[in-house]
Amino acid sequence: MSKRVAIVQFPGTNCELDTKYAFEKLGFETEILWHKEEAIPENIDLVVIPGGFSYGDYLRSGAIARFSPIMKGVKEYAESGKNVLGICNGFQVLVEAHLLPGAMKRNDNLHFISKHHHLKVVNSDNKFLSAMSEDDIVNIHIAHAEGNFFADESTLHEMRENNQILLTYCDENGDELNPNGSVDSIAGICNKNRNVFGLMPHPERAVDSILGSTDGIKMLEGFLD
Amino acid sequence: MENNKPLENIEQILKDHKLSENDYVQIKRILGREPNFLEIGIFSAMWSEHCSYKSSRKYLSGFPTEAEWVIQGPGENAGVIDIGDGMAAVFKMESHNHPSFIEPYQGAATGVGGIMRDVFTMGARPVASLDSLRFGDIKQDNDTGKYQRHLVKGVVEGISGYGNSMGVPTIGGETSFDSCYDGNILVNAFNLGIAKADEIFYGRAEGVGNPVIYVGSKTGRDGLGGAVMSSDSFTEESKKLRPTVQVGDPFTEKLLLEACLEAFKTDYIIGIQDMGAAGLTSSSFEMADRSGSGMKMDLSKVPAREENMQPYEFMLSESQERMLICANKGDEDKLIEIFHKWELDAVVIGEVTDTDRMELFWGEEQVADIPIKPISSECPLADRPISKPKYLETIANTSEVGSVSNQEAFEKMMSSVEVVDKAWIYEQYDSMVQTNTVKKGNDLDASVIRVKENGKALAMSSDCNPRYCYVDPKGGSAAAVMESGRNVAMSGAVPKAITDCLNFGNPENPEVMWQFAEATYGIKEACKELSTPVVSGNVSLYNETNGKSVFPTPSIAMVGVNESQDRVLPSVWQEKDNYVYLIGKTESEFGGSLYLKENFDEVAGALPKIDYSKELKLWELVIEANKRELLASAKDLNVGGLAIALGKLSAKSGFGISAKPELGVDIFSETFSRAVLEVKANKESEFLVLAHQLGLVYEKLGKVGDSDKLEIDDVSMEVSKIQDIYFNTFENIIHKED
Numbered sequence: 018m019s020k021r022v023a024i025v026q027f028p029g030t031n032c033e034l035d036t037k038y039a040f041e042k043l044g045f046e047t048e049i050l051w052h053k054e055e056a057i058p059e060n061i062d063l064v065v066i067p068g069g070f071s072y073g074d075y076l077r078s079g080a081i082a083r084f085s086p087i088m089k090g091v092k093e094y095a096e097s098g099k100n101v102l103g104i105c106n107g108f109q110v111l112v113e114a115h116l117l118p119g120a121m122k123r124n125d126n127l128h129f130i131s132k133h134h135h136l137k138v139v140n141s142d143n144k145f146l147s148a149m150s151e152d153d154i155v156n157i158h159i160a161h162a163e164g165n166f167f168a169d170e171s172t173l174h175e176m177r178e179n180n181q182i183l184l185t186y187c188d189e190n191g192d193e194l195n196p197n198g199s200v201d202s203i204a205g206i207c208n209k210n211r212n213v214f215g216l217m218p219h220p221e222r223a224v225d226s227i228l229g230s231t232d233g234i235k236m237l238e239g240f241l242d
Numbered sequence: 243m244e245n246n247k248p249l250e251n252i253e254q255i256l257k258d259h260k261l262s263e264n265d266y267v268q269i270k271r272i273l274g275r276e277p278n279f280l281e282i283g284i285f286s287a288m289w290s291e292h293c294s295y296k297s298s299r300k301y302l303s304g305f306p307t308e309a310e311w312v313i314q315g316p317g318e319n320a321g322v323i324d325i326g327d328g329m330a331a332v333f334k335m336e337s338h339n340h341p342s343f344i345e346p347y348q349g350a351a352t353g354v355g356g357i358m359r360d361v362f363t364m365g366a367r368p369v370a371s372l373d374s375l376r377f378g379d380i381k382q383d384n385d386t387g388k389y390q391r392h393l394v395k396g397v398v399e400g401i402s403g404y405g406n407s408m409g410v411p412t413i414g415g416e417t418s419f420d421s422c423y424d425g426n427i428l429v430n431a432f433n434l435g436i437a438k439a440d441e442i443f444y445g446r447a448e449g450v451g452n453p454v455i456y457v458g459s460k461t462g463r464d465g466l467g468g469a470v471m472s473s474d475s476f477t478e479e480s481k482k483l484r485p486t487v488q489v490g491d492p493f494t495e496k497l498l499l500e501a502c503l504e505a506f507k508t509d510y511i512i513g514i515q516d517m518g519a520a521g522l523t524s525s526s527f528e529m530a531d532r533s534g535s536g537m538k539m540d541l542s543k544v545p546a547r548e549e550n551m552q553p554y555e556f557m558l559s560e561s562q563e564r565m566l567i568c569a570n571k572g573d574e575d576k577l578i579e580i581f582h583k584w585e586l587d588a589v590v591i592g593e594v595t596d597t598d599r600m601e602l603f604w605g606e607e608q609v610a611d612i613p614i615k616p617i618s619s620e621c622p623l624a625d626r627p628i629s630k631p632k633y634l635e636t637i638a639n640t641s642e643v644g645s646v647s648n649q650e651a652f653e654k655m656m657s658s659v660e661v662v663d664k665a666w667i668y669e670q671y672d673s674m675v676q677t678n679t680v681k682k683g684n685d686l687d688a689s690v691i692r693v694k695e696n697g698k699a700l701a702m703s704s705d706c707n708p709r710y711c712y713v714d715p716k717g718g719s720a721a722a723v724m725e726s727g728r729n730v731a732m733s734g735a736v737p738k739a740i741t742d743c744l745n746f747g748n749p750e751n752p753e754v755m756w757q758f759a760e761a762t763y764g765i766k767e768a769c770k771e772l773s774t775p776v777v778s779g780n781v782s783l784y785n786e787t788n789g790k791s792v793f794p795t796p797s798i799a800m801v802g803v804n805e806s807q808d809r810v811l812p813s814v815w816q817e818k819d820n821y822v823y824l825i826g827k828t829e830s831e832f833g834g835s836l837y838l839k840e841n842f843d844e845v846a847g848a849l850p851k852i853d854y855s856k857e858l859k860l861w862e863l864v865i866e867a868n869k870r871e872l873l874a875s876a877k878d879l880n881v882g883g884l885a886i887a888l889g890k891l892s893a894k895s896g897f898g899i900s901a902k903p904e905l906g907v908d909i910f911s912e913t914f915s916r917a918v919l920e921v922k923a924n925k926e927s928e929f930l931v932l933a934h935q936l937g938l939v940y941e942k943l944g945k946v947g948d949s950d951k952l953e954i955d956d957v958s959m960e961v962s963k964i965q966d967i968y969f970n971t972f973e974n975i976i977h978k979e980d
Contacts, residue, residue: 028493028496028497028584028585029407029493029496029497031407031408031409031496031675032409032675034676035675035676035677038677038694039677068675069409070406070407070409070492070493070496072493073407073491073492073493073494073496074407075493128399128402128669128670129402129403129406129670129671129672130669130670131406131668131669131670131671131672131673131674132665132669158674160406160672160674160675162406219674221677222674222675222677224677225677227680227692227807227808227810228674228677228678228679228680228692
């Protein structure tokens with residue numbers, strides 16, 4: 018039986034259809050969950066919070082969305098040990114909801130940044146990147162204004178100890194190249210239990226060769242097993 | 243309505259509303275009595291240049307608007323073409339020039355929001371945006387230069403802020419700079435949406451008794467009188483007009499988009515129109531006018547954002563993110579429920595009548611009563627005097643072409659702000675959301691999206707060379723149509739139809755009006771010859787500051803269809819050792835050229851010759867050769883001619899070439915209907931047969947990467963140096979203050 022993905026839609030979410038398209042292309046069944054729902058339905062194998070501008074992101078990205086009814090369900094779902102993935106705005110929401118450590122600041126250059134960027138896999142010992150290997154380099158589109166991840170030194174230390182830093186920004190050779198000012202060039206992380214994942218880049222935008230990269234397939238495939 | 247006495251201070255009121263004595267006479271004749279203050283406001287908005295097209299309408303008739311693939315031509319909120327398999331592309335381009343000069347962020351943002359509403363009101367989901375931007379000279383170190391850099395930053399952030407939040411990719415466009423825009427920038431926003439061909443919605447209000455429903459944001463006092471403001475020239479006083487600039491809220495627009503798309507799936511809606519310029523006034527009058535209906539509205543029911551708002555303010559506010567819907571009687575509650583789900587206001591404010599009149603009420607009290615036809619489609623037109631501009635005589639002669647060395651000219655032109663890469667701009671636009679973007683503006687030439695629904699691809703390109711239009715308004719406008727089509731063809735797509743945005747100076751100046759008339763003749767001719775009808779458009783006049791009009795700038799956006807999304811042709815060199823061919827004969831043509839501009843600061847000379855049959859053959863060659871998979875890339879030649887085209891190809895690909903076309907200074911000539919094609923190494927003979935069959939002039943320039951440098955006759959530059967110039971110049975200029 019196919020794996021089932023629930024994709025959360027807040028007012029202002031704008032990557033729910035892209036996410037649905039990508040997961041369906043990989044063989045998942047999908048459903049879109051309106052933010053007013055309070056629980057994650059039965060038989061869901063993965064909850065994805067997709068990109069966009071939830072509630073317009075007028076205050077701070079994700080700051081309002083964390084109070085949406087559906088987040089109660091997401092929290093319970095995550096606490097039960099099941100997998101949650103936040104992409105871009107979804108990552109911001111999970112940080113605001115304290116399901117992931119750290120905080121987001123505006124990009125160093127204070128502009129929205131939209132471009133293909135290389136990423137290095139720092140840690141693949143987790144469900145999300147299980148189809149990849151450490152030091153793999155992928156080329157994935159980024160598109161955000163507040164992707165400058167920050168965590169204090171003690172949190173970072175803990176994240177390193179627990180293998181929670183999953184992806185960092187780099188150039189095509191794997192050397193450090195930081196587009197937004199993120200501490201340690203961090204692009205993606207997970208929680209201590211390694212079942213809640215967040216990343217700023219958009220793997221769902223990299224599943225068709227005519228769009229310039231299929232590297233997103235390897236990233237999302239991990240959830241198929 | 244009673245026949246009141248004339249309003250006190252009527253002269254001042256007319257002046258404030260930019261209405262003439264003659265307009266006043268007409269108004270009294272139409273009403274059969276004195277108008278009240280609200281009615282004057284309504285007439286003023288409806289008869290503003292912006293809404294009535296009173297100066298331009300005479301010249302807009304006669305555009306080619308029909309073809310087998312055209313579903314809807316001009317006259318609706320946007321044009322619609324058939325793109326196969328039951329799908330349609332809905333598109334339009336519109337200006338937001340005046341607001342953007344006064345308040346660049348909000349001006350540009352609401353320009354993007356407005357054009358998206360024009361598209362989704364037709365039942366389409368917006369899937370791609372382009373922007374055509376004209377700024378003044380941003381290189382100047384003086385206050386003007388500083389203000390222009392501020393405008394670039396504000397406009398780009400406004401487009402980025404609105405478009406990104408909407409989840410609609412901005413995939414290309416063009417940006418150019420000339421001191422003629424120092425006092426009046428141009429911001430033209432294009433949007434394209436996809437719909438099912440048999441599920442298009444129109445801006446109509448019909449069926450007596452059917453409810454008229456207001457949906458979206460509440461109405462505030464922002465943008466009050468915006469259409470009238472946009473119909474006047476600029477002076478130093480204009481900056482005081484900031485309160486007439488609307489404020490955008492992309493979050494609400496996103497909700498409005500999703501709510502409308504959900505509502506379109508039902509059969510509750512008869513017609514729908516966005517409230518753009520002149521807000522509730524133009525939307526209600528136009529919807530009733532198109533259907534030959536009357537309408538009754540109670541303005542006290544309109545959702546208000548501020549306290550104590552008056553009927554005048556409700557009718558003339560340009561608050562954003564609002565729509566007017568005519569629904570089937572009995573379905574209004576179900577329709578309103580959809581909008582409530584998306585947390586939007588939705589209120590029945592009136593109904594369709596058979597009176598042919600707009601009757602406005604404030605509760606029980608009637609506050610206006612205006613016959614619809616005479617104020618909308620039958621409004622008085624202006625037949626403005628025209629006169630051939632005197633400057634045309636003085637610019638016939640140019641400086642001596644060839645009096646600087648080719649090397650020096652190349653270095654200057656390659657670093658022109660018009661030529662260099664503008665990552666600083668386009669990297670602020672989410673270009674990939676919706677996961678359809680195959681080719682972006684920075685990939686050179688046309689931008690392309692795939693259509694998931696039918697396996698095809700849509701190519702689009704917005705173009706205009708204002709220098710060409712200055713030296714020859716007719717030819718320059720035709721050249722803009724040709725270039726936008728050429729760009730589309732370079733991606734392997736067949737050019738299908740255009741939308742236009744005609745930006746001109748003050749129509750009360752007979753020389754400007756002559757430019758306008760000529761431009762329309764040029765567009766008509768080119769669209770007819772190239773079989774690419776006009777399906778929608780917009781006119782922006784009064785682009786003038788302190789008596790100085792901008793260059794004629796008719797922005798043209800062409801849309802084309804590529805039958806296979808897997809066969810979108812790039813415009814950047816792909817592979818070493820492929821053959822590089824120049825197609826088309828190069829003449830010595832420098833009128834309006836980048837060469838004269840950059841080397842002599844001149845906009846002068848005679849426009850290059852136009853030959854539509856050559857243009858069509860070039861398109862056919864590229865489209866056919868791409869179908870047969872003979873090509874690896876195709877790049878058109880435009881500003882700066884062959885040398886700059888090769889310079890861009892080299893910078894983008896990292897490959898050099900050693901080309902010896904032996905053209906002398908004509909390596910910079912801007913002869914039309916030419917392209918540089920990259921022919922696959924094993925397909926050369928097949929390609930040559932095709933080029934020969936079509937009777938095209940061609941010349942082999944060399945192979946991709948056959949030199950470490952870019953060498954064109956006597957010009958030579960390291961590839962790394964070209965890349966440094968190409969990728970870093972713009973950012974250095976824009977950050978002058980930092």
